[in-house]
Amino acid sequence: MSAKPVEHLVEALLFLSPEPVSIPELAEALDVTEAEVDRALDLLGDVLAEGKRGVVLRHVGGGYTLAADPAAEEVARRLLSKPKTPPLTQAQAECLAIVAYLQPVSRPEIARIRGVNSESAVGTLTERGLIEESGRSRFGAAVYRTTPLFERLFGLAGLDSLPDPARFDPTPEDERELRERLLRAGEQRAGD
Amino acid sequence: MSAKPVEHLVEALLFLSPEPVSIPELAEALDVTEAEVDRALDLLGDVLAEGKRGVVLRHVGGGYTLAADPAAEEVARRLLSKPKTPPLTQAQAECLAIVAYLQPVSRPEIARIRGVNSESAVGTLTERGLIEESGRSRFGAAVYRTTPLFERLFGLAGLDSLPDPARFDPTPEDERELRERLLRAGEQRAGD
């Protein structure tokens, strides 16, 4: 290791680590002082400044990380992005339906309607870009809405082209607001 | 994209891709000729030659990929707390050699060549992802082939980079001597 310049080792470590690495972590792994790591990061930052190579050095979330140059995003998409559109699971379809018909809607509300924790389904839908956070509720919970990509993937001209759920509604005579009825049905399910 | 040198985009693509990328794939994603990709890889290979930076360019598994410089192996294992992969046992190496050269090959055939049951070694190699079942022989036995991971871990650009097995054949003198020894052994046994 001794012969290898510290900035090269730092580059190798940042290259391998999927998460940002902090200066103390780097110093400990390399068995050098934090000042030396600092210096190495300066050197590396010069070489990997934006526009200089295909990879750039980034300082994010309490650490350093390497990232592909944003200019390569379009070609990267062509090479790597197999459209992530697998069939929706029942949980995902339910969450998506709740967000689509009630938006904006908070995560606790989704959970109350479904009667089960919906964190993972909401996470997947967010990751796939079908829904997104659109702010906070009065109580500080994240509220969600659907995205333009959602409308694309469902072939909808707009949110008002969503099909009328009345056709699949088991209690159509009930005229209360959709949100209220969903919440009530969810509470009854949870009360079992 | 136009302003960005091809080798920078190639670097970004290889950085992002979890698998080695072939020249035709790179050419298609970048919308350039394979000759241009070739040139870009040459340039990149110079910059990322071993010992020059923290990351090196490798030609393995039918494509190109980036790897951390081996000089950083020790510090990287410390940072990522990744143990060294155990070396291959003699039995595993023999089975792997037979599969690599004769693929697709069945387990009974492996056992016949090695002269011993090879179930456990074949199982371990399958578990380590170095070989995989690729179908059934005429007689219903599973047949095996090597995986892309095998090529990557063994630094092979492809299966045709395996050395000619004739290289491992004994010289005619060795062969004659071996035959003599066998004959003598046979006569001794016959004389018992």
Next chain:
Amino acid sequence: MRVADLDLDLDAFSGPFDLLLALVLRDELSLAEIALGEIVVAYVEHLDAEGELDLEAATEFLVLIASLLELKSRLLLPAPEEDEISPLGPEEAADELLARMLEYRRYRDAAAHLSELFAAGRRYMYRRAPLPAPLRRASFDAAEAIYEPERLAVALGDLLRTPPRPDTSHIRPTVSLERRLDVLRELLRRGRAFDFDDAFGSEDRLTQAVTLFALLEMHKRGEATWDQGETFGPITVKSAVRSRESVGEGT
């Protein structure tokens, strides 16, 4: 289907294949009488009906039928005077062994070479990071309508459904014989006699039946008896015990 279950209907035998095997192995059925060709035909017909080839089963069948054929040929052919397959001469034996050893050596040396490659290759570590989020989703421009909007309406319909009341029909009320005996004894202790309908007429049928059963039990033990003047008439239950102290212990 397992080969053992293959149903056979041969001239000399009818039943599953594994039974045939067992009979042959126990010498209870002579292989000489069995037309092995018919078994093969039966198996091929079975394959035809099945429509697909189960390789495991087919292999098993081949092994079994081959051993039966070998057994039968030994039965039918005259035994050789002596072992006619002469052992290999030393020359041939050495050649055969040599060929095998050379083949093995080739792979043993190739294995040593691979081990070196592995030792060199595993010094290289590769990046194992997920793709950045924007690359993990479909791009807006390339996105096509692949989901059915109907699916959302159906999902919402499912969520509007309230669960049906739990079905409790499988839970039966239980009536304890012990408890009915206690009730009867208590009534008799209080009054020496009572009318069955007055006491139990308002109970459900199951309780009445178990009470009647308890009464029979008490009659058997000599604790109680009854009068019924006419068919379907009122039943008067009376104590059959003379001394109060023995109630409950009179067996």
